[in-house]
Amino acid sequence: MTGLIPTLLLAAVLLPLGSFFLILLAGHRLREHAAVVATGAILIASLLSFASFFIWVGGHRDTIFPDNDGQVTVPADPDSVASSVSYDESTSDAGDDHDHGHEGSGHDHDGDDHGDHGSGHDGQADTNHDTAGHQTTRIEAESGEYYTLGVFGRLQLTIGYYIDTLTICMFCMVTLIATLIHFYAQGYMHEEEDDEVVDHEVTLEDGSPFKRPGRYHRFFQYLSLFCFSMLGLVLAGNVAMVFVFWELVGICSYFLIGFYIERKSASTAANKAFIVNRVGDFGMIIGLMVFWTGCGTLSFGDYHNQDGTTAAGLFSQARPADNHHQLVTPEGLVKLSARSEIRAAVQQRRKELLQVGLDLEAPEREALIAAKVSQLRNDDPNDTTRPRYGYWLLIVGGLGIFCGCVGKSAQFPLHVWLPDAMEGPTPVSALVHSATMVAAGVYLVARFFPMFAPEVLLVIAVLGVITLFIAATIAITATDIKRVLAYSTISQLGYMMMALGVGAWAAGVFHLITHAFFKSLLFMCSGSVIHAVHTNEMTEMGGLRRKMPFTAYTMLIGCLAIAGAGIPFVIGLSGYYSKDAILEQAFSFWQVNNSAFAGLFFWLAAGGAALTSFYMFRLWFMTFAGQPRDEQRFEHAHESPRMMYVPLLILAFFAITIGWKLPDFMATGNFHLTGLLETARPAGLHGDSQGLVTALTWPDEHKSHAWAIKFPVTLLAFATAVLGALLAGIFYLARWLDPEEVRESLPSAHRFLIRKWYFDELYDLVFVRPAHLIGRVIYRIDRVVLDTILHMSARVTRTIAVFWDRVADQKVVDGVVNWTAAMTHRLGIALRAVQTGRLRQYVMFIVVAAVALFLVISFFFQSPASAGG
Amino acid sequence: MTLLATTTVSMYLAVGAVMFVTGVVCMATKRNALGILMGIELVLNGANINFIAFGSEYLRPDSLGLDGQLIALFVIVLAAGEAAVALAIALNFYNNHATVDVDQADELKG
Numbered sequence: 001m002t003g004l005i006p007t008l009l010l011a012a013v014l015l016p017l018g019s020f021f022l023i024l025l026a027g028h029r030l031r032e033h034a035a036v037v038a039t040g041a042i043l044i045a046s047l048l049s050f051a052s053f054f055i056w057v058g059g060h061r062d063t064i065f066p067d068n069d070g071q072v073t074v075p076a077d078p079d080s081v082a083s084s085v086s087y088d089e090s091t092s093d094a095g096d097d098h099d100h101g102h103e104g105s106g107h108d109h110d111g112d113d114h115g116d117h118g119s120g121h122d123g124q125a126d127t128n129h130d131t132a133g134h135q136t137t138r139i140e141a142e143s144g145e146y147y148t149l150g151v152f153g154r155l156q157l158t159i160g161y162y163i164d165t166l167t168i169c170m171f172c173m174v175t176l177i178a179t180l181i182h183f184y185a186q187g188y189m190h191e192e193e194d195d196e197v198v199d200h201e202v203t204l205e206d207g208s209p210f211k212r213p214g215r216y217h218r219f220f221q222y223l224s225l226f227c228f229s230m231l232g233l234v235l236a237g238n239v240a241m242v243f244v245f246w247e248l249v250g251i252c253s254y255f256l257i258g259f260y261i262e263r264k265s266a267s268t269a270a271n272k273a274f275i276v277n278r279v280g281d282f283g284m285i286i287g288l289m290v291f292w293t294g295c296g297t298l299s300f301g302d303y304h305n306q307d308g309t310t311a312a313g314l315f316s317q318a319r320p321a322d323n324h325h326q327l328v329t330p331e332g333l334v335k336l337s338a339r340s341e342i343r344a345a346v347q348q349r350r351k352e353l354l355q356v357g358l359d360l361e362a363p364e365r366e367a368l369i370a371a372k373v374s375q376l377r378n379d380d381p382n383d384t385t386r387p388r389y390g391y392w393l394l395i396v397g398g399l400g401i402f403c404g405c406v407g408k409s410a411q412f413p414l415h416v417w418l419p420d421a422m423e424g425p426t427p428v429s430a431l432v433h434s435a436t437m438v439a440a441g442v443y444l445v446a447r448f449f450p451m452f453a454p455e456v457l458l459v460i461a462v463l464g465v466i467t468l469f470i471a472a473t474i475a476i477t478a479t480d481i482k483r484v485l486a487y488s489t490i491s492q493l494g495y496m497m498m499a500l501g502v503g504a505w506a507a508g509v510f511h512l513i514t515h516a517f518f519k520s521l522l523f524m525c526s527g528s529v530i531h532a533v534h535t536n537e538m539t540e541m542g543g544l545r546r547k548m549p550f551t552a553y554t555m556l557i558g559c560l561a562i563a564g565a566g567i568p569f570v571i572g573l574s575g576y577y578s579k580d581a582i583l584e585q586a587f588s589f590w591q592v593n594n595s596a597f598a599g600l601f602f603w604l605a606a607g608g609a610a611l612t613s614f615y616m617f618r619l620w621f622m623t624f625a626g627q628p629r630d631e632q633r634f635e636h637a638h639e640s641p642r643m644m645y646v647p648l649l650i651l652a653f654f655a656i657t658i659g660w661k662l663p664d665f666m667a668t669g670n671f672h673l674t675g676l677l678e679t680a681r682p683a684g685l686h687g688d689s690q691g692l693v694t695a696l697t698w699p700d701e702h703k704s705h706a707w708a709i710k711f712p713v714t715l716l717a718f719a720t721a722v723l724g725a726l727l728a729g730i731f732y733l734a735r736w737l738d739p740e741e742v743r744e745s746l747p748s749a750h751r752f753l754i755r756k757w758y759f760d761e762l763y764d765l766v767f768v769r770p771a772h773l774i775g776r777v778i779y780r781i782d783r784v785v786l787d788t789i790l791h792m793s794a795r796v797t798r799t800i801a802v803f804w805d806r807v808a809d810q811k812v813v814d815g816v817v818n819w820t821a822a823m824t825h826r827l828g829i830a831l832r833a834v835q836t837g838r839l840r841q842y843v844m845f846i847v848v849a850a851v852a853l854f855l856v857i858s859f860f861f862q863s864p865a866s867a868g869g
Numbered sequence: 870m871t872l873l874a875t876t877t878v879s880m881y882l883a884v885g886a887v888m889f890v891t892g893v894v895c896m897a898t899k900r901n902a903l904g905i906l907m908g909i910e911l912v913l914n915g916a917n918i919n920f921i922a923f924g925s926e927y928l929r930p931d932s933l934g935l936d937g938q939l940i941a942l943f944v945i946v947l948a949a950g951e952a953a954v955a956l957a958i959a960l961n962f963y964n965n966h967a968t969v970d971v972d973q974a975d976e977l978k979g
Contacts, residue, residue, distance in 0.1 A: 837975025839905065843896045 002059040005052045006144060006161050009171060009235055012045035012052075016228040020221055027217035032193050034217030038224045039182040045231065046175035049168075056168045057671075060139045063679055065671070139165055139679045143237050143301030143313070151306055154296050160237025162300040162447075165680035166509060169673075170234040170443060173513050176654075177435040177520050178227045180647035184524050185223065185427035187643035188531060192216040202262045210262055219259060219425070226252040230436040234443060238299040239288055239314070239401070242444060246284070246404065250277045253437050257424040269420035276417040280407020287400025290393055291451075294333040300447070315450045315682070318394070325684025327453065328379050333390035333397075335369070338376045341389075345372050379692065391453065391692055398456035401448050409441025409493045412467040416759050418490055422482040422536075426527030429482060433489045434520035442496045442512045449505055450682040454691030454698055461501025461601060468494025469604045470757055472611035476618070477753040480536045481526045484619050488562065489519055491608060495582055502601055503698040504585030505685060506677045511582055513673065514574035514658055518561035521651035525555035528644055529623060532637040533630075538622040540633055545624035547637040550645040552624040554652040559620050561655040563613035563725065568718045577659035579609060581674070584704040584713045591709065592688070592699040606720050613724025621732035878929055881922030888915030902959045902969040906952065913948045917941045 019041035023034045030037060057064055141164035149157040161167075191197060192214040202210035229248035236242045251274075258270030291314060292298055299313040312320070317330040335342060349368055350360040360368075378386045405411070410418035418438070422429055432438065445452075445460065452460070468491045475487035492515050499508035528551040529544060530536055545552035557573070564579040566572015586602040628634035639645065662671040681701075689698045703709070730736050743750045755761065834845075892911030899905050922928060924937020933940075963969050 835978050837978030839971040839974065840897050840900070843893065843905075847893050847897065 002055060002142065005055055005163055005168075006142065006146075008048045008052045008055075009161065009163065009167070009231075010146065012048040012171060012175065013228060013231040013235055015041040015045045015048075016224040016231065020224040020228060023217050023221040023224065027221060030217055032216060034220045035182070035186045038220035039179070039186065041224060042175060042179050042182050042227050045227070046172075046179045049171040049175045053168050053172050056165065057676070060679065063137050063139050064676060137679065138681055138683045141167075141301055143299070143303065145237065145303065148306075155292065156297065156299075156303070156305065157240055158238065158299070158303070159241060160299060160303065161235050162237040163235070165676055166443075166446060167234055169509075169513060169677065169680070170439075171231065173516050174227070174230055174234065174435045174439070177516055177651075178223075178230075178431060180650055181427050181431050181435075181520065181524070182220070182223060184430075184527070184644050184647040185219065185425070187641045188427050188527055189216060189219055189425060192219060199260065199262060201260070212262065215259070219256075222252055222255045222259070223427075223431070226256065226431065226436055230440065233440055237301065237303075238297075239291065239448075240298045242447075243281075243284065243288060243404075246408065246440065246444075247281070249408070249437055249440055250274060250281075253277075253421070253432055256428040256432070257421045259424055259428065263423065265420075266423040269417075269423040273417040273421050276414050277407040280404045280414055283400045283403020283406075285400070287397045287403065290333075290397035290400060294336045294390070294393055294397070295330050296332055318451050319682070319684045321683075325450075325682075327450070327684070327689070329377055329388070329390040329394055331370075331373055331377075333393045334373050334377050336390065337393050338373070338389040341376060342369055342372050388692060394451070395453050395455050395693075398448075398452045399459060402445060402452070402456060402460055405441035405445050405497075406463065407441070408444075409438045409497065410467075410490050411441070411463050411493065411497055412470060413759075415467060415471065415490045416756075416763060419483050419486040419756070422480070422486050426482070426523060426530060429486075430520045430523035430527065433486070433523055434516040438489060438493055439512055439516060442493060442500070442508065445497065445500050446505065446509050446512070449500065450684070454689055454696065455693050457501045457503065457698065458691065458694055458696060459501070461498050464494045464497030464499070464501050465601050465604045466494070467491070468498060468608045469611075472608045472615070473753055474756050475615040476611060477750060478615075479538050481529060481538050481541075481619060481623060482523070482536055484538075484615055485519070485522055485526055488522075488612065488615065491612060492519065492562070495579065495605065495608070498601060498605060499582040499585060502585050502589040503685075503689070504582055504701050504704065505681050506674055506701060507578060507581035507585055507704075509677050509680070510659075510674050511578035513677075514561070514578040514655075517651055517658055518558045518573075518575060518655040521554060521648060521655050522558040522562065524644070524648055524651065525551050525558060528640040528648065529555075531640055531644070533633045534636075535630075535633060538619065540630040541623045541628070542626050542630075543624070543628040543634060544637055547634070548639040550639060550648060552620075554645070554648040555624070556620055557652045557655055559616040563616055563721045564609065564717055565721060566718070568714045572659070573656050574654075574659035577674070580710075580714055580717050581704070583609070583717050584709050585699075585701055587713045588699045588701075588704040588706075588709050592697050598696065606716055609717055610720035610724040613721040614728050615724075617725045617728035618732050621728060625733055626735075876928065878922050881918055881928070885915045885918035885922070888912075888918065891915075900970050900972055902955075902962065902971050905971060906955050906959070909951070909955075910948060913944055917944050920944070 016038070019038045022037055023030060027034055141162050143160060143162040145158040145160040147159045149159060151157075193216045194214045196211055197214045199210045199212065204210055226249070229245050229252055233242055233245035233249060236245055254270050254274045257273050258267050260266040261270075288298065295314055295317050297303065297311065297313060297317075300315055301313045302310050302316050303313055305311050314330075317332065319325040319327055346360070346365060346368060349364075353360055376389045378388045378391070407414045418433075421432060424432070471487045471490035471494060475484050475491065478484045478487060492511070496508045496511050496515070499505075499511060528548065529541065532548055532551075533541060533544070535541075561573040561575040564572070564575040566576030583602065583605055586605050590599040590602045592598075658673060660672075686700055686702065688700055690696070691698075731739050731742075752758070888911050892908045892913075892915060895908030895911060896905050897908075899908060920933075920937045920941045922937075924933045924935065924941070926932050926934065959969055962974060966973055
């Protein structure tokens with residue numbers, strides 16, 4: 001059955017593309033039915049994705065559902081058996097955790113004596129045991145090629161797929177959220193259905209608002225292309241294909257952010273998003289080149305050559321199975337980096353052989369190179385004396401790929417495009433911020449994780465934690481409702497990146513998925529509010545919960561989810577599970593490394609959690625609670641149509657429950673999203689890992705589930721969330737403190753935050769202004785120097801042309817032509833005299849001429865016969 | 870027999886030459902268009918005699934064979950066509966000028 005999955009997913013990818021082309025070609029005729037086409041396509045894609053999900057889960061039942069009594073089911077894959085058996089250290093570690101966890105839960109039972117809660121906790125703890133003890137088995141990915149684009153020597157470009165649990169989960173998440181957004185957009189964009197849309201944001205020269213035809217079908221056309229690009233990116237089986245879809249996602253975001261293209265701000269924002277992403281993509285191309293040159297392939301998984309042999313993909317090269325999937329410097333990178341040493345060795349050997357009259361044969365040459373490579377390779381963290389051939393290339397390649405992710409996922413320092421991307425229609429913001437664009441970056445980091453050297457992970461973690469903290473502080477002072485959410489997105493993306501960077505692979509991906517649900521929920525709620533009050537400014541809202549209860553309370557659920565609300569150790573909303581998992585790993589990272597630097601990750605993340613809670617509740621209180629600040633807008637406000645709030649309810653349901661463990665109703669075992677994601681964890685990630693250049697240690701993610709870590713972190717996370725919410729309540733609900741006073745007492749800090757840490761100004765100063773300056777200088781050079789040269793040369797050319805015209809054309813060419821004509825004329829006049837009109841004279845001419853001819857021939861050309869005679 | 874045995878190509882050629890020269894002189898001296906036409910016929914047939922002579926196996930062992938006779942036939946056909954066209958011209962000329970004197974036909978002279 002699992003063999004069907006590539007076909008199903010391919011269909012799911014191609015359906016939105018079909019919808020795109022249909023609307024592109026027949027959009028004007030389809031009009032409002034374009035929405036039906038696009039929604040239908042993504043809905044069917046969603047159904048196909050979930051079908052593959054169930055096929056996948058069903059096909060790997062033994063791995064995903066370990067037996068309830070905690071026995072390790074023997075995996076069917078012999079390779080996995082080998083890896084799990086050979087990990088003596090990691091399995092014993094995991095076993096320890098297991099025992100430890102049981103003790104912890106036992107204590108809890110005895111001490112607290114909360115029957116119900118205890119069982120809930122027990123379940124929670126069990127999950128962790130499962131993840132710690134048994135679910136380390138990775139379900140091997142299915143990879144293959146749909147079509148081979150071309151073979152260039154040993155390099156091969158294919159349209160391939162790489163399907164593991166991560167792919168499947170991403171497909172379900174993306175298609176589900178995209179479907180809901182399509183439905184929501186049908187309500188939100190209804191104004192565009194009219195033949196004439198008045199855009200009040202744009203005023204013409206005469207002061208009247210700008211009018212244009214509605215672009216309903218075009219909106220859905222772009223949405224379809226967007227979904228196609230994102231799904232293709234997730235399915236892609238090699239980095240080249242990822243890059244193509246990566247760029248497609250970029251161009252779609254460009255189209256959609258600039259949907260109101262007549263607004264200056266929208267077109268600028270679209271350009272900004274596109275250009276900032278180019279900066280990241282430049283790094284990505286460098287990464288691609290490193291891996292293509294060094295490893296000779298861009299394929300994730302192993303692939304088949306044209307001649308039928310199987311070649312190792314990137315992951316197998318960096319983490320070969322015979323090294324227990326531990327990271328080694330790929331052979332190709334070592335060869336590339338130590339090519340001069342290898343060449344010297346080969347030449348020396350050849351010289352030796354030539355002295356005894358032999359030549360270096362190919363097999364021996366290969367063996368010599370391989371021996372040299374393994375001799376030069378240095379993957380031992382303790383051996384600092386020998387150079388690490390190829391390792392730096394691995395770092396450069398990893399950083400290059402991550403550079404692309406920095407741009408796409410709006411990480412510091414390329415985060416500036418995302419808040420401006422709010423110029424697009426709100427459904428687009430919801431899509432860009434949850435399931436597609438920004439998720440792509442985190443997804444690629446997760447997908448490419450096996451290739452990242454620990455040093456790259458450190459960079460990822462550092463950038464992630466900087467991003468999360470900066471963005472959270474900016475969100476505090478923003479008053480535009482969508483901007484608050486935008487900075488919150490950046491901050492949450494920072495969490496994901498940091499999680500991946502400190503080694504919490506499953507937690508990072510888990511947060512990506514939970515965040516997708518609650519962030520799309522939040523955005524669609526804010527869209528609903530904007531739709532009702534026609535402003536983005538929270539300072540003009542207030543008290544709206546009485547007018548629009550569905551929006552208000554679903555948004556409250558979103559706020560609670562993103563703040564990580566829950567009853568500690570018992571149950572919580574989705575954010576509670578995912579954010580705590582990230583904090584746990586950050587804490588574990590700190591514990592293992594035990595330095596202030598490592599602790600910074602945890603404390604900044606915890607501080608960020610408090611800020612998150614603060615600004616989200618600030619947003620909710622300012623918008624929905626208290627008294628209306630603008631009576632007129634309040635009077636005008638109304639609940640959105642059902643088409644818009646039903647998707648909100650569905651998303652709210654998922655925002656609450658996506659982290660929960662499903663009850664065991666199929667008697668197969670407990671189903672849990674983190675447990676499922678564990679089966680996608682790249683092979684070889686259990687056990688601690690250590691950087692070769694840095695002295696840091698990345699602890700096994702499973703260790704973070706230990707009670708000694710879980711207990712303090714959960715309490716602390718809960719405390720930070722409560723603290724943030726309370727502060728927000730004090731300022732904006734109870735109004736014991738006036739935000740104005742705080743603002744006035746700290747004017748410089750406030751200005752610093754409202755100016756967004758002066759990033760835009762900084763970039764303006766560092767990049768934009770110098771670019772303009774250079775532009776102006778070049779313009780001057782163009783005007784003064786180049787134009788002068790051009791004019792001079794034009795004048796010279798003209799002079800030469802005039803001279804040439806007089807000499808050559810008028811004298812020579814015209815002279816020849818005129819002389820020919822004159823001669824012809826004179827000849828005609830001369831011959832005229834012969835034309836007497838007397839027939840007999842003509843006959844005489846003929847006769848005389850014939851005789852003359854005869855005489856000439858007989859005198860000058862002797863025939864052979866007469867010559868012989 | 871003896872007459873045939875002594876007959877050579879040159880004799881035929883002589884007859885042909887005489888006819889040719891007669892025709893040319895006729896063309897050059899006659900003012901009557903019909904006379905000129907007759908001269909043309911003489912020229913053509915003088916040439917024909919040459920072809921026949923060259924085509925005869927009795928006169929030359931390495932003769933043209935049937936080719937000579939065929940060319941003569943072509944010439945006859947051509948002469949017939951030419952005569953028809955020329956007579957038509959002469960008739961029209963007579964209609965316009967009430968004479969067949971070719972010296973009168975000098976309106977296109979240079």
